Amino acid sequence: MKTEKIIMPFNGYIALGLATACAIAAFVGIVHEQPIFVIGFMLLFVFIVKGLIIVSPNSSQVLLLFGKYVGSINKSGMFWINPFYWRRSLSLRAMNFESTPIKVNDKMGNPVLISVILVWRVQDTFKVSFEVNDYQQFVKVQTDSAVRKLAGSFPYDHFEDERATITLSTNFDDINHALEQEINERMHMAGIEVVEARIGHLAYAPEIAHSMLRRQQASAVVAARHKIVEGAVGMVDSALKLLSEKDIIELDEDKKATMVSNLMVVLCGDRETQPVVNTGTLYQ
Structure with missing residues (x-):
């Protein structure tokens, strides 16, 4: 498989100078009425000018001669190439x-x-x-x-x-x-x-997006509830330990169960709780 071949063509500024010299020589031939001289330099002028090529920065020129790949010019500037070359311009920019x-x-x-x-x-x-x-x-x-x-x-x-x-x-x-x-x-x-x-x-895709969104929301709710319950259990455990350590009140197993139940409802509920004043005993 063939790959890119980079070539360095002839300096275009020198070729432009030669073309200018040919134009001057042709003009001198016209002045001195030398038709053969004029025709020769005019053909040479056209030949040189047709071969001038300008390559912009980050651009390339691909050259072919009668279907055969000759090479590519990747350097920017003005150059002179064979006028019979077929040229294709390509951008090398991103x-x-x-x-x-x-x-x-x-x-x-x-x-x-x-x-x-x-x-x-x-x-x-x-x-x-x-x-x-x-x-x-x-x-x-x-x-x-x-x-x-x-x-x-x-x-x-x-x-x-x-x-x-x-x-x-x-x-x-x-x-x-x-x-x-x-x-x-x-x-x-x-x-x-x-x-x-x-x-x-x-x-x-739209046909399943709603269902997937509900699934993600449900997973987020479950994860949040898990964190809430985990925190509530820690708070209840801390409250029971403080009550026991400070001898504020003696709680039997039934009273502890009632307290734990009430605290869990208050801490884990998704609505604000309404306080109830108990004027009797804990068992009423």
Whole structure:
């Protein structure tokens, strides 16, 4: 497989000086009525001018001679090349591409919407020009393909697979690294370098988003309740110990059970409690 060949063409400023000299010589021939002299220098002038080429910074010119690849010019400036060379201009600047969100199934089969932000640039002008038909379309198609493969390799979160070490929604650095590596492998044949690849959008598909949101809310409520109960038990235990240590009141097992029950209701309830004044004994 062929690769890029960098060439250094003739200095364009020298060629421009020669073209100017030919134009002056042709003008002198006109003054002295020397038609053959004039025609010769005019043809030479046109030949030189047609070969002048300007390459901008971070740009490249791919050169062909009758279908044969000659080389590429990656250095900026003004140069002179064979006027019969076919030229194709390519940008070497970094380019951004943001894919539209696509619906794919994660490792557990749940439909998710996912998109990617890709920063890429041309690395090999020969491969970009002759190994693929349309390199920009190639980037889009291969990026979508890599995203589909990535999404199918990992679960969305730990709710679906508790044993998973990497998920799409939590391990962003690992996911982005895997995505960048996957896209780089696909872009290598086209001579394209992936500068950065990261997930731009990630969400459950609309048909299951509501159910998944309710599941997450339920899990959050259970976790919060667990913390509340854990704290309430500690507070009840502390209250009983203080009452015992300071000899404030003697509580038998029934009284302790009643006190624990009341404290747990007060501490764990999700509504404000209403105080009740007991004017009798604890057993009334």
